[in-house]
Amino acid sequence: MEKAAFIRESIDFLQRYMMKSLQKYSEEHGVTIPQARVIAEVFAHKAISIKLLSKNLKMTQSTVSDIVERLTSKGLLVKTPNPKDKRSVEISLSSELSEGIDANIPEITNQSLSQVLNLLKPDEQETIEKGMQLLVSAVKEKMEADGMDHFEFFDVVYFPGKTKKEK
Amino acid sequence: MEKAAFIRESIDFLQRYMMKSLQKYSEEHGVTIPQARVIAEVFAHKAISIKLLSKNLKMTQSTVSDIVERLTSKGLLVKTPNPKDKRSVEISLSSELSEGIDANIPEITNQSLSQVLNLLKPDEQETIEKGMQLLVSAVKEKMEADGMDHFEFFDVVYFPGKTKKEK
DNA sequence: CTAACATATATCGCATACGATGTATCGTGT
DNA sequence: ACACGATACATCGTATGCGATATATGTTAG
Structure with missing residues (x-):
């Protein structure tokens, strides 16, 4: 049981570390962690639906919907009705955001852990x-x-x- | 980088598994995961302050305060002013809860992981x-x-x- | 074509989660 | 006694996070 407790706490610890690392980067850009994750996923796909975002980010559709809503109202994302399926919306980066964006965003998440491994x-x-x-x-x-x-x-x-x- | 990605996803996965395991147990008792964690910590100490709960559970004082508030209003916890320090409150289990409580609650968290290791x-x-x-x-x-x-x-x-x- | 069903979002209610701030109290120094 | 900083909580505002449900649109059975 001692062993299990150690492993559980280690996993907690590692999770918190990764969160903090991401937060560091996110805050520099004025967004929260979930918002950064959504932006990174949108960036990687250019245009993507709420449904797919939900699947890839392991968050419920309602949660993603809320976050996308806040990001669009901040002018960071753009929602375009999907002509193929009018139920669906295409989420994409706003023009301002796609200009000044760091091209290697998708790798931010792994970066700090990668540096840790190199030690x-x-x-x-x-x-x-x-x-x-x-x-x-x-x-x-x-x-x-x-x-x-x-x-x-x-x-x-x-x-x-x-x-x-x-x- | 491939390696870092695998480890990051593994940690995410393990974290989610532990959450699900705890949730399973918690829902059977009609409380949420954070509520169960608070109850377990209170149970382990008989009487404890918000401050100490916050420290042990790695949550901010405001978060703990909110959760304790909901649990007291549900009649599961009791807040007693601390005579030694009138700023502080003693959190303890309500009489009904302390009766029917499972004695090995503190170990619930590690239980599932312990079983995994035994495989x-x-x-x-x-x-x-x-x-x-x-x-x-x-x-x-x-x-x-x-x-x-x-x-x-x-x-x-x-x-x-x-x-x-x-x- | 229409009813029934399925799908993609949006919305609501509730519960975390946290920073900022306010209030009461405690300790210490004067 | 008094001032002042530190401490313990409570409260507020905002942002997740999720289940349940509503809405609009697609799909299919008949």
Whole structure:
């Protein structure tokens, strides 16, 4: 149990660190973390629907809708009705934003963690990656055993594991 | 960078899994996750101040104050003015709640993760723990280098690391 | 074509979450 | 006693975050 507590707290800690790192960057641009995530995702797709944003960012559609609403009212995003499907809207960057935007935004999230890894020796990085893989696959196994399979609230795409489900 | 992306997503995934696990238990008792965390902490201390709750749960004082307020209005917690310090209030479980409460609440948080670890072989558990330690200490190192040291937004007490700061 | 169903958003209500600020109290120094 | 800073909370404003529901539009069965 001691071990589990350590791992749980470590995950909490790491999560908070990543949030703080993102926040640092976000605040410099006058937006919040979720707003930055939305902007980055829109940037990566040029034009994208609320639905897809919701799926990619693992947030509910209503949450994304609210955030996009605030960003459009701030003039950072633009909503264009989709001619193909009038229920849908195309979210894109506003002209001002797309001008002055940093081209490597999508990588901001990983940047700080990448720098952290570079502090370590290759075999240490290996250990971390292996440990992560073991833990993630064990959790997935547990989820299946508990019938949480259909949650699909997150896909760690980089690790095949035993996930065989499609959608 | 590929490696960093995998680790970031893994941490996200693990965090979400722990949340879901806690949520499962919490919802059965008609409270939310943060409420359950507050109740568990109050239970563990019998009587505790807002300040200490805030520190232990890593939430701001205002957030804790709000949650305690909702729980007291639901009759689950009781606020008693502290005679020693009239600025402070003692938070304790209501009589009804302290009767029917599950005695091992404090362990709920770690329970599911503990079960996950038991799916693995001892040497695999070792790898996970080592990887976690390496990553956490590397992050701490990075934080010091970046001057985020004074954040102290979380202490992973189980791992000494190189942290030398107090308070 | 129309009814039934499905889909994409928007909106509402509620619960975090946090910074800023106000209030009461405590401690300390004068 | 008094002033002043520190402390413990409460409250307010704003921003997520999500479930439930409403609305408009697409799709399909008959």
